[in-house]
Amino acid sequence: MARTPAHDMFDRDTASKALGIELLDAGNGQATVRMTITGDMINGHAMTHGGYVFMVADTAFACACNSKGPVTVAAGGDIAFLRPTRAGDVLTAYAKERVTQGRSGIYDVTVTCDGEVVAEFRGRSRVIDRDGTP
Amino acid sequence: MARTPAHDMFDRDTASKALGIELLDAGNGQATVRMTITGDMINGHAMTHGGYVFMVADTAFACACNSKGPVTVAAGGDIAFLRPTRAGDVLTAYAKERVTQGRSGIYDVTVTCDGEVVAEFRGRSRVIDRDGTP
Amino acid sequence: MARTPAHDMFDRDTASKALGIELLDAGNGQATVRMTITGDMINGHAMTHGGYVFMVADTAFACACNSKGPVTVAAGGDIAFLRPTRAGDVLTAYAKERVTQGRSGIYDVTVTCDGEVVAEFRGRSRVIDRDGTP
Protein backbone atom coordinates (compact mmCIF):
# COMPACT_ATOMS: atom_id res chain seq x y z
CA MET A 1 0.00 0.00 0.00
CA ALA A 2 1.07 3.61 -0.55
CA ARG A 3 2.56 5.39 2.45
CA THR A 4 0.53 8.24 3.91
CA PRO A 5 1.05 10.66 6.82
CA ALA A 6 -0.95 8.12 8.84
CA HIS A 7 1.80 5.55 8.36
CA ASP A 8 4.43 7.99 9.66
CA MET A 9 2.23 8.84 12.63
CA PHE A 10 1.59 5.17 13.38
CA ASP A 11 5.33 4.46 13.26
CA ARG A 12 5.77 6.93 16.14
CA ASP A 13 2.71 5.57 18.07
CA THR A 14 4.45 3.84 20.96
CA ALA A 15 1.15 3.04 22.68
CA SER A 16 -0.38 1.18 19.75
CA LYS A 17 2.86 -0.65 19.00
CA ALA A 18 3.24 -1.76 22.63
CA LEU A 19 -0.23 -3.32 22.44
CA GLY A 20 0.56 -5.20 19.25
CA ILE A 21 -1.85 -3.15 17.13
CA GLU A 22 -1.12 -3.62 13.41
CA LEU A 23 -1.95 -1.03 10.76
CA LEU A 24 -3.36 -3.11 7.90
CA ASP A 25 -4.32 -0.25 5.59
CA ALA A 26 -4.65 3.54 5.52
CA GLY A 27 -5.46 6.03 2.79
CA ASN A 28 -8.11 8.31 1.40
CA GLY A 29 -9.84 8.93 4.74
CA GLN A 30 -9.97 5.26 5.69
CA ALA A 31 -7.91 2.90 7.84
CA THR A 32 -8.01 -0.65 9.17
CA VAL A 33 -6.16 -1.87 12.27
CA ARG A 34 -6.09 -5.17 14.15
CA MET A 35 -5.35 -6.18 17.75
CA THR A 36 -5.41 -9.49 19.61
CA ILE A 37 -6.97 -9.40 23.07
CA THR A 38 -4.54 -10.67 25.70
CA GLY A 39 -5.11 -11.86 29.25
CA ASP A 40 -3.92 -8.45 30.47
CA MET A 41 -6.87 -6.75 28.73
CA ILE A 42 -9.66 -8.45 30.71
CA ASN A 43 -11.86 -6.52 33.17
CA GLY A 44 -13.62 -7.52 36.39
CA HIS A 45 -16.57 -8.97 34.45
CA ALA A 46 -14.22 -11.43 32.61
CA MET A 47 -14.71 -9.50 29.33
CA THR A 48 -12.36 -7.29 27.33
CA HIS A 49 -12.00 -3.95 29.17
CA GLY A 50 -13.95 -1.30 27.28
CA GLY A 51 -10.83 0.83 27.25
CA TYR A 52 -9.13 -1.64 24.90
CA VAL A 53 -12.10 -1.80 22.55
CA PHE A 54 -12.01 2.00 22.47
CA MET A 55 -8.22 1.86 21.95
CA VAL A 56 -8.42 -0.14 18.75
CA ALA A 57 -11.29 2.02 17.43
CA ASP A 58 -9.50 5.24 18.33
CA THR A 59 -6.29 4.07 16.65
CA ALA A 60 -8.15 3.29 13.41
CA PHE A 61 -9.84 6.70 13.67
CA ALA A 62 -6.49 8.49 14.12
CA CYS A 63 -5.00 6.69 11.12
CA ALA A 64 -8.04 7.48 8.93
CA CYS A 65 -8.12 11.18 9.77
CA ASN A 66 -4.37 11.58 9.28
CA SER A 67 -4.32 9.60 6.02
CA LYS A 68 -4.77 12.64 3.84
CA GLY A 69 -2.57 15.38 5.21
CA PRO A 70 -2.73 18.04 7.96
CA VAL A 71 -2.12 16.92 11.54
CA THR A 72 -5.50 16.00 12.98
CA VAL A 73 -6.41 14.96 16.51
CA ALA A 74 -9.46 13.46 18.20
CA ALA A 75 -11.70 16.09 19.77
CA GLY A 76 -13.96 13.35 21.05
CA GLY A 77 -16.06 10.39 20.19
CA ASP A 78 -18.91 8.13 21.17
CA ILE A 79 -18.66 4.35 21.46
CA ALA A 80 -21.47 1.81 21.75
CA PHE A 81 -20.50 -1.60 23.09
CA LEU A 82 -22.61 -4.29 21.41
CA ARG A 83 -21.05 -7.66 22.22
CA PRO A 84 -18.47 -8.76 24.81
CA THR A 85 -15.18 -10.31 23.69
CA ARG A 86 -12.60 -12.42 25.52
CA ALA A 87 -8.86 -13.14 25.70
CA GLY A 88 -7.64 -14.60 22.42
CA ASP A 89 -10.23 -12.77 20.31
CA VAL A 90 -8.89 -10.73 17.40
CA LEU A 91 -10.51 -7.30 16.98
CA THR A 92 -10.47 -5.49 13.65
CA ALA A 93 -11.41 -1.81 13.42
CA TYR A 94 -12.31 -0.17 10.13
CA ALA A 95 -12.54 3.65 10.14
CA LYS A 96 -14.01 5.75 7.36
CA GLU A 97 -14.45 9.50 6.98
CA ARG A 98 -18.13 10.43 6.95
CA VAL A 99 -17.88 14.18 6.43
CA THR A 100 -15.47 17.07 6.94
CA GLN A 101 -16.43 20.72 7.32
CA GLY A 102 -13.75 23.35 7.83
CA ARG A 103 -11.30 21.99 10.40
CA SER A 104 -13.82 19.49 11.83
CA GLY A 105 -14.54 15.95 10.69
CA ILE A 106 -16.70 12.98 11.58
CA TYR A 107 -15.46 9.41 11.20
CA ASP A 108 -17.33 6.12 11.66
CA VAL A 109 -15.45 3.13 13.03
CA THR A 110 -16.81 -0.41 13.22
CA VAL A 111 -15.04 -2.94 15.44
CA THR A 112 -15.62 -6.56 14.50
CA CYS A 113 -14.58 -9.98 15.78
CA ASP A 114 -15.09 -13.07 13.61
CA GLY A 115 -17.35 -11.01 11.33
CA GLU A 116 -19.67 -9.85 14.13
CA VAL A 117 -19.89 -6.20 15.15
CA VAL A 118 -18.66 -5.76 18.73
CA ALA A 119 -18.68 -1.95 18.86
CA GLU A 120 -19.58 1.12 16.83
CA PHE A 121 -17.59 4.31 17.35
CA ARG A 122 -18.14 7.77 15.90
CA GLY A 123 -15.17 10.11 16.20
CA ARG A 124 -15.00 13.89 16.02
CA SER A 125 -11.71 15.17 14.61
CA ARG A 126 -10.13 18.59 14.58
CA VAL A 127 -7.19 19.84 12.55
CA ILE A 128 -4.77 20.83 15.28
CA ASP A 129 -4.11 24.35 16.58
CA ARG A 130 -0.55 25.57 16.56
CA ASP A 131 -0.46 25.36 20.38
CA GLY A 132 -1.35 21.68 20.31
CA THR A 133 -4.76 21.83 21.93
CA PRO A 134 -7.59 20.03 20.13
CA MET B 1 -13.43 3.03 53.13
CA ALA B 2 -16.29 0.49 53.18
CA ARG B 3 -16.01 -2.35 50.66
CA THR B 4 -18.60 -2.40 47.88
CA PRO B 5 -19.26 -4.72 44.90
CA ALA B 6 -17.09 -2.28 42.95
CA HIS B 7 -14.09 -3.20 45.09
CA ASP B 8 -14.62 -6.91 44.40
CA MET B 9 -14.99 -6.21 40.68
CA PHE B 10 -11.86 -4.05 40.65
CA ASP B 11 -9.89 -6.79 42.41
CA ARG B 12 -10.65 -9.07 39.43
CA ASP B 13 -9.92 -6.31 36.85
CA THR B 14 -6.66 -7.60 35.40
CA ALA B 15 -6.55 -4.87 32.77
CA SER B 16 -6.75 -1.96 35.21
CA LYS B 17 -4.28 -3.60 37.59
CA ALA B 18 -1.76 -4.23 34.80
CA LEU B 19 -1.85 -0.52 33.96
CA GLY B 20 -1.27 0.52 37.55
CA ILE B 21 -4.72 2.04 37.98
CA GLU B 22 -5.53 2.56 41.66
CA LEU B 23 -9.06 2.61 43.05
CA LEU B 24 -9.00 5.49 45.53
CA ASP B 25 -12.66 5.44 46.51
CA ALA B 26 -15.98 3.86 45.53
CA GLY B 27 -19.45 3.96 47.02
CA ASN B 28 -22.90 5.37 46.64
CA GLY B 29 -22.75 5.72 42.84
CA GLN B 30 -19.36 7.42 42.85
CA ALA B 31 -15.75 6.35 42.33
CA THR B 32 -12.30 7.86 41.96
CA VAL B 33 -9.35 6.17 40.25
CA ARG B 34 -5.81 7.30 39.41
CA MET B 35 -3.28 6.31 36.76
CA THR B 36 0.21 7.54 35.89
CA ILE B 37 0.94 7.96 32.18
CA THR B 38 3.98 5.93 31.13
CA GLY B 39 6.16 6.13 28.03
CA ASP B 40 4.23 3.18 26.61
CA MET B 41 1.00 5.21 26.58
CA ILE B 42 2.15 7.90 24.11
CA ASN B 43 0.69 8.19 20.60
CA GLY B 44 2.13 9.38 17.30
CA HIS B 45 1.46 13.03 18.18
CA ALA B 46 3.66 12.72 21.33
CA MET B 47 0.57 12.97 23.57
CA THR B 48 -1.19 10.39 25.75
CA HIS B 49 -3.11 8.01 23.46
CA GLY B 50 -6.81 8.78 23.73
CA GLY B 51 -7.41 5.13 24.50
CA TYR B 52 -5.64 5.51 27.84
CA VAL B 53 -7.57 8.64 28.76
CA PHE B 54 -10.74 6.69 27.96
CA MET B 55 -9.40 3.72 29.95
CA VAL B 56 -9.07 5.66 33.18
CA ALA B 57 -12.50 7.31 32.70
CA ASP B 58 -14.15 3.99 31.84
CA THR B 59 -12.62 2.30 34.89
CA ALA B 60 -13.96 5.01 37.21
CA PHE B 61 -17.35 4.68 35.47
CA ALA B 62 -17.39 0.89 35.97
CA CYS B 63 -16.52 1.26 39.65
CA ALA B 64 -19.21 3.92 40.20
CA CYS B 65 -21.98 1.97 38.53
CA ASN B 66 -21.10 -1.24 40.36
CA SER B 67 -20.71 0.47 43.74
CA LYS B 68 -24.29 -0.12 44.76
CA GLY B 69 -25.20 -3.65 43.75
CA PRO B 70 -26.41 -5.47 40.62
CA VAL B 71 -23.83 -6.30 37.97
CA THR B 72 -23.76 -3.37 35.56
CA VAL B 73 -21.82 -2.94 32.34
CA ALA B 74 -21.05 -0.07 29.99
CA ALA B 75 -23.47 0.14 27.07
CA GLY B 76 -21.52 3.05 25.70
CA GLY B 77 -20.18 6.49 26.34
CA ASP B 78 -18.98 9.76 24.88
CA ILE B 79 -15.64 11.33 25.64
CA ALA B 80 -14.45 14.87 24.88
CA PHE B 81 -10.71 15.42 24.89
CA LEU B 82 -9.94 18.91 26.19
CA ARG B 83 -6.20 19.06 26.92
CA PRO B 84 -3.27 16.85 25.91
CA THR B 85 -1.18 15.13 28.58
CA ARG B 86 2.31 13.57 28.50
CA ALA B 87 4.38 10.77 29.99
CA GLY B 88 4.75 11.24 33.73
CA ASP B 89 1.42 13.02 34.14
CA VAL B 90 -0.95 11.59 36.75
CA LEU B 91 -4.59 11.35 35.66
CA THR B 92 -7.40 11.22 38.20
CA ALA B 93 -10.93 10.26 37.12
CA TYR B 94 -13.95 10.99 39.28
CA ALA B 95 -17.22 9.30 38.27
CA LYS B 96 -20.64 10.14 39.64
CA GLU B 97 -24.09 8.77 38.89
CA ARG B 98 -26.28 11.39 37.23
CA VAL B 99 -29.53 9.44 36.88
CA THR B 100 -30.82 5.89 36.70
CA GLN B 101 -34.08 4.81 35.10
CA GLY B 102 -35.08 1.16 35.09
CA ARG B 103 -32.00 -0.85 34.09
CA SER B 104 -30.28 2.14 32.43
CA GLY B 105 -28.05 4.75 34.01
CA ILE B 106 -26.03 7.82 33.08
CA TYR B 107 -22.72 8.63 34.79
CA ASP B 108 -20.50 11.70 34.43
CA VAL B 109 -16.74 11.28 34.67
CA THR B 110 -14.23 14.12 34.83
CA VAL B 111 -10.55 13.36 34.17
CA THR B 112 -8.12 15.85 35.64
CA CYS B 113 -4.36 16.36 35.75
CA ASP B 114 -2.84 18.84 38.20
CA GLY B 115 -6.32 20.25 38.82
CA GLU B 116 -7.05 20.95 35.15
CA VAL B 117 -9.78 19.09 33.28
CA VAL B 118 -8.26 16.99 30.50
CA ALA B 119 -11.40 15.09 29.45
CA GLU B 120 -15.11 14.82 30.15
CA PHE B 121 -16.82 11.45 29.72
CA ARG B 122 -20.50 10.55 29.94
CA GLY B 123 -21.21 6.83 30.27
CA ARG B 124 -24.38 4.88 29.60
CA SER B 125 -24.76 1.84 31.85
CA ARG B 126 -27.03 -1.16 31.69
CA VAL B 127 -27.77 -3.75 34.35
CA ILE B 128 -26.60 -6.91 32.64
CA ASP B 129 -28.79 -9.47 30.88
CA ARG B 130 -28.49 -13.06 31.97
CA ASP B 131 -26.78 -13.93 28.67
CA GLY B 132 -24.05 -11.37 29.30
CA THR B 133 -24.85 -8.93 26.49
CA PRO B 134 -25.13 -5.27 27.44
CA MET C 1 -43.69 2.47 -2.48
CA ALA C 2 -44.76 -0.47 -0.27
CA ARG C 3 -46.43 0.44 3.01
CA THR C 4 -44.54 -0.44 6.17
CA PRO C 5 -45.25 -0.03 9.92
CA ALA C 6 -43.31 3.23 9.58
CA HIS C 7 -45.99 4.61 7.26
CA ASP C 8 -48.73 3.78 9.77
CA MET C 9 -46.71 5.38 12.56
CA PHE C 10 -46.03 8.48 10.47
CA ASP C 11 -49.74 8.81 9.69
CA ARG C 12 -50.38 9.16 13.43
CA ASP C 13 -47.40 11.54 13.94
CA THR C 14 -49.25 14.80 14.62
CA ALA C 15 -46.04 16.66 15.40
CA SER C 16 -44.30 15.87 12.11
CA LYS C 17 -47.46 16.53 10.11
CA ALA C 18 -48.01 19.91 11.80
CA LEU C 19 -44.49 20.95 10.74
CA GLY C 20 -45.07 19.93 7.14
CA ILE C 21 -42.59 17.04 7.26
CA GLU C 22 -43.11 14.68 4.32
CA LEU C 23 -42.21 10.99 4.39
CA LEU C 24 -40.61 10.40 0.99
CA ASP C 25 -39.61 6.79 1.49
CA ALA C 26 -39.35 4.11 4.18
CA GLY C 27 -38.45 0.45 4.11
CA ASN C 28 -35.79 -2.07 4.96
CA GLY C 29 -34.25 -0.08 7.80
CA GLN C 30 -34.09 3.14 5.81
CA ALA C 31 -36.19 6.29 5.50
CA THR C 32 -36.09 9.72 3.88
CA VAL C 33 -38.07 12.74 5.05
CA ARG C 34 -38.16 16.40 3.97
CA MET C 35 -39.06 19.66 5.71
CA THR C 36 -39.03 23.31 4.63
CA ILE C 37 -37.65 25.78 7.17
CA THR C 38 -40.19 28.50 7.94
CA GLY C 39 -39.78 31.89 9.59
CA ASP C 40 -41.09 30.37 12.82
CA MET C 41 -38.12 28.01 12.98
CA ILE C 42 -35.39 30.66 13.29
CA ASN C 43 -33.37 31.15 16.49
CA GLY C 44 -31.77 34.20 18.10
CA HIS C 45 -28.68 33.87 15.87
CA ALA C 46 -30.86 34.20 12.71
CA MET C 47 -30.26 30.52 11.86
CA THR C 48 -32.55 27.48 11.91
CA HIS C 49 -33.08 26.50 15.57
CA GLY C 50 -31.09 23.33 16.27
CA GLY C 51 -34.27 21.76 17.61
CA TYR C 52 -35.78 21.75 14.12
CA VAL C 53 -32.67 20.24 12.54
CA PHE C 54 -32.85 17.54 15.21
CA MET C 55 -36.60 17.18 14.56
CA VAL C 56 -36.19 16.27 10.91
CA ALA C 57 -33.31 13.88 11.70
CA ASP C 58 -35.21 12.24 14.55
CA THR C 59 -38.31 11.78 12.37
CA ALA C 60 -36.26 10.04 9.67
CA PHE C 61 -34.67 7.89 12.38
CA ALA C 62 -38.08 6.91 13.80
CA CYS C 63 -39.36 5.95 10.34
CA ALA C 64 -36.24 3.91 9.56
CA CYS C 65 -36.28 1.96 12.81
CA ASN C 66 -40.00 1.22 12.55
CA SER C 67 -39.84 0.26 8.87
CA LYS C 68 -39.33 -3.41 9.57
CA GLY C 69 -41.66 -4.35 12.39
CA PRO C 70 -41.69 -4.24 16.20
CA VAL C 71 -42.45 -0.91 17.85
CA THR C 72 -39.16 0.84 18.36
CA VAL C 73 -38.41 4.13 20.10
CA ALA C 74 -35.44 6.43 20.35
CA ALA C 75 -33.34 5.79 23.45
CA GLY C 76 -31.09 8.68 22.50
CA GLY C 77 -28.88 10.16 19.88
CA ASP C 78 -26.04 12.51 19.08
CA ILE C 79 -26.21 15.31 16.55
CA ALA C 80 -23.37 17.35 15.07
CA PHE C 81 -24.32 20.68 13.49
CA LEU C 82 -22.06 21.38 10.53
CA ARG C 83 -23.60 24.26 8.57
CA PRO C 84 -26.28 26.84 9.43
CA THR C 85 -29.48 27.04 7.37
CA ARG C 86 -32.10 29.77 6.98
CA ALA C 87 -35.82 30.31 6.40
CA GLY C 88 -36.83 28.94 3.01
CA ASP C 89 -34.19 26.21 2.99
CA VAL C 90 -35.40 22.66 2.38
CA LEU C 91 -33.85 20.01 4.63
CA THR C 92 -33.77 16.35 3.62
CA ALA C 93 -32.89 13.67 6.16
CA TYR C 94 -31.85 10.17 5.12
CA ALA C 95 -31.72 7.54 7.87
CA LYS C 96 -30.17 4.11 7.56
CA GLU C 97 -29.78 1.25 10.00
CA ARG C 98 -26.14 0.65 10.85
CA VAL C 99 -26.44 -2.32 13.17
CA THR C 100 -28.91 -4.03 15.47
CA GLN C 101 -28.05 -6.27 18.40
CA GLY C 102 -30.80 -7.78 20.50
CA ARG C 103 -33.36 -5.05 21.20
CA SER C 104 -30.87 -2.22 20.52
CA GLY C 105 -30.02 -0.57 17.23
CA ILE C 106 -27.84 2.18 15.81
CA TYR C 107 -28.99 4.36 12.92
CA ASP C 108 -27.08 7.02 10.97
CA VAL C 109 -28.95 10.04 9.68
CA THR C 110 -27.52 12.66 7.32
CA VAL C 111 -29.35 15.98 6.96
CA THR C 112 -28.65 17.84 3.73
CA CYS C 113 -29.67 21.11 2.09
CA ASP C 114 -28.96 21.69 -1.60
CA GLY C 115 -26.64 18.69 -1.58
CA GLU C 116 -24.50 19.94 1.32
CA VAL C 117 -24.42 18.15 4.66
CA VAL C 118 -25.83 20.39 7.39
CA ALA C 119 -25.92 17.85 10.22
CA GLU C 120 -24.98 14.27 11.07
CA PHE C 121 -27.07 12.37 13.63
CA ARG C 122 -26.52 8.94 15.14
CA GLY C 123 -29.55 7.47 16.88
CA ARG C 124 -29.79 4.70 19.46
CA SER C 125 -33.03 2.73 19.22
CA ARG C 126 -34.66 0.30 21.57
CA VAL C 127 -37.54 -2.10 20.91
CA ILE C 128 -40.11 -0.88 23.39
CA ASP C 129 -40.91 -2.44 26.77
CA ARG C 130 -44.52 -3.35 27.45
CA ASP C 131 -44.75 -0.51 29.96
CA GLY C 132 -43.78 2.03 27.33
CA THR C 133 -40.44 3.13 28.73
CA PRO C 134 -37.52 3.15 26.30
Add this chain to the structure above:
Amino acid sequence: MARTPAHDMFDRDTASKALGIELLDAGNGQATVRMTITGDMINGHAMTHGGYVFMVADTAFACACNSKGPVTVAAGGDIAFLRPTRAGDVLTAYAKERVTQGRSGIYDVTVTCDGEVVAEFRGRSRVIDRDGTP
Protein backbone atom coordinates in the same frame (compact mmCIF):
# COMPACT_ATOMS: atom_id res chain seq x y z
CA MET D 1 -33.03 38.87 37.32
CA ALA D 2 -30.13 40.73 35.64
CA ARG D 3 -30.22 40.89 31.85
CA THR D 4 -27.49 39.00 30.01
CA PRO D 5 -26.62 38.50 26.32
CA ALA D 6 -28.75 35.35 26.60
CA HIS D 7 -31.84 37.46 27.26
CA ASP D 8 -31.20 39.54 24.14
CA MET D 9 -30.65 36.40 22.09
CA PHE D 10 -33.81 34.80 23.46
CA ASP D 11 -35.81 37.94 22.60
CA ARG D 12 -34.86 37.40 18.94
CA ASP D 13 -35.52 33.60 19.10
CA THR D 14 -38.67 33.39 16.99
CA ALA D 15 -38.70 29.59 17.12
CA SER D 16 -38.69 29.31 20.91
CA LYS D 17 -41.23 32.12 21.26
CA ALA D 18 -43.59 30.50 18.74
CA LEU D 19 -43.55 27.31 20.83
CA GLY D 20 -44.34 29.16 24.03
CA ILE D 21 -40.95 28.48 25.60
CA GLU D 22 -40.33 30.79 28.57
CA LEU D 23 -36.88 31.84 29.76
CA LEU D 24 -37.13 31.62 33.54
CA ASP D 25 -33.54 32.45 34.38
CA ALA D 26 -30.14 32.90 32.74
CA GLY D 27 -26.75 33.99 34.04
CA ASN D 28 -23.30 32.80 34.98
CA GLY D 29 -23.26 29.84 32.58
CA GLN D 30 -26.69 28.59 33.64
CA ALA D 31 -30.24 28.88 32.32
CA THR D 32 -33.71 27.48 32.96
CA VAL D 33 -36.52 27.35 30.41
CA ARG D 34 -40.04 25.88 30.45
CA MET D 35 -42.42 24.61 27.76
CA THR D 36 -45.89 23.04 27.86
CA ILE D 37 -46.42 20.07 25.55
CA THR D 38 -49.35 20.66 23.20
CA GLY D 39 -51.37 18.24 21.08
CA ASP D 40 -49.31 19.33 18.07
CA MET D 41 -46.13 17.95 19.69
CA ILE D 42 -47.19 14.29 19.85
CA ASN D 43 -45.57 11.60 17.71
CA GLY D 44 -46.87 8.37 16.19
CA HIS D 45 -46.32 6.49 19.47
CA ALA D 46 -48.68 8.91 21.31
CA MET D 47 -45.71 10.42 23.19
CA THR D 48 -44.02 13.82 22.96
CA HIS D 49 -41.94 13.87 19.76
CA GLY D 50 -38.26 13.60 20.69
CA GLY D 51 -37.63 16.70 18.63
CA TYR D 52 -39.58 18.82 21.12
CA VAL D 53 -37.76 17.35 24.11
CA PHE D 54 -34.52 18.19 22.33
CA MET D 55 -35.89 21.65 21.50
CA VAL D 56 -36.43 22.63 25.11
CA ALA D 57 -33.03 21.21 26.14
CA ASP D 58 -31.25 22.93 23.25
CA THR D 59 -32.90 26.27 24.07
CA ALA D 60 -31.75 26.08 27.69
CA PHE D 61 -28.27 25.14 26.44
CA ALA D 62 -28.16 28.14 24.06
CA CYS D 63 -29.23 30.51 26.84
CA ALA D 64 -26.65 29.11 29.27
CA CYS D 65 -23.74 29.32 26.85
CA ASN D 66 -24.64 32.86 25.77
CA SER D 67 -25.23 34.07 29.33
CA LYS D 68 -21.69 35.29 29.80
CA GLY D 69 -20.66 37.04 26.61
CA PRO D 70 -19.28 36.10 23.19
CA VAL D 71 -21.69 34.71 20.61
CA THR D 72 -21.69 30.95 21.06
CA VAL D 73 -23.47 28.27 19.02
CA ALA D 74 -24.17 24.58 19.43
CA ALA D 75 -21.60 22.40 17.67
CA GLY D 76 -23.55 19.34 18.72
CA GLY D 77 -25.00 17.40 21.56
CA ASP D 78 -26.19 14.06 22.83
CA ILE D 79 -29.61 13.41 24.32
CA ALA D 80 -30.82 10.38 26.27
CA PHE D 81 -34.58 9.93 26.49
CA LEU D 82 -35.49 8.41 29.85
CA ARG D 83 -39.26 8.74 30.27
CA PRO D 84 -42.08 9.50 27.81
CA THR D 85 -44.28 12.56 28.32
CA ARG D 86 -47.72 13.50 26.96
CA ALA D 87 -49.82 16.47 25.88
CA GLY D 88 -50.39 18.83 28.79
CA ASP D 89 -47.13 17.97 30.52
CA VAL D 90 -44.86 20.88 31.43
CA LEU D 91 -41.17 20.35 30.70
CA THR D 92 -38.47 22.33 32.51
CA ALA D 93 -34.88 22.30 31.25
CA TYR D 94 -31.99 23.42 33.43
CA ALA D 95 -28.64 23.94 31.69
CA LYS D 96 -25.31 24.41 33.41
CA GLU D 97 -21.80 24.91 32.09
CA ARG D 98 -19.59 21.96 32.94
CA VAL D 99 -16.28 23.12 31.49
CA THR D 100 -14.89 25.49 28.87
CA GLN D 101 -11.54 25.17 27.15
CA GLY D 102 -10.47 27.71 24.56
CA ARG D 103 -13.45 28.32 22.27
CA SER D 104 -15.14 25.02 23.18
CA GLY D 105 -17.51 24.28 26.04
CA ILE D 106 -19.54 21.43 27.50
CA TYR D 107 -22.95 22.02 29.09
CA ASP D 108 -25.22 19.57 30.92
CA VAL D 109 -28.97 19.97 30.59
CA THR D 110 -31.55 18.05 32.61
CA VAL D 111 -35.17 18.01 31.40
CA THR D 112 -37.73 17.29 34.10
CA CYS D 113 -41.51 16.93 34.34
CA ASP D 114 -43.20 16.94 37.75
CA GLY D 115 -39.80 16.49 39.38
CA GLU D 116 -38.88 13.38 37.37
CA VAL D 117 -36.01 13.38 34.87
CA VAL D 118 -37.34 12.80 31.35
CA ALA D 119 -34.11 13.45 29.43
CA GLU D 120 -30.44 14.22 29.91
CA PHE D 121 -28.63 16.29 27.28
CA ARG D 122 -24.96 17.15 26.98
CA GLY D 123 -24.19 20.00 24.60
CA ARG D 124 -20.95 20.94 22.88
CA SER D 125 -20.61 24.68 22.28
CA ARG D 126 -18.26 26.70 20.13
CA VAL D 127 -17.61 30.43 20.14
CA ILE D 128 -18.64 31.40 16.64
CA ASP D 129 -16.34 32.02 13.68
CA ARG D 130 -16.68 35.31 11.87
CA ASP D 131 -18.18 33.51 8.87
CA GLY D 132 -20.97 32.07 11.01
CA THR D 133 -20.06 28.38 10.80
CA PRO D 134 -19.90 26.49 14.09
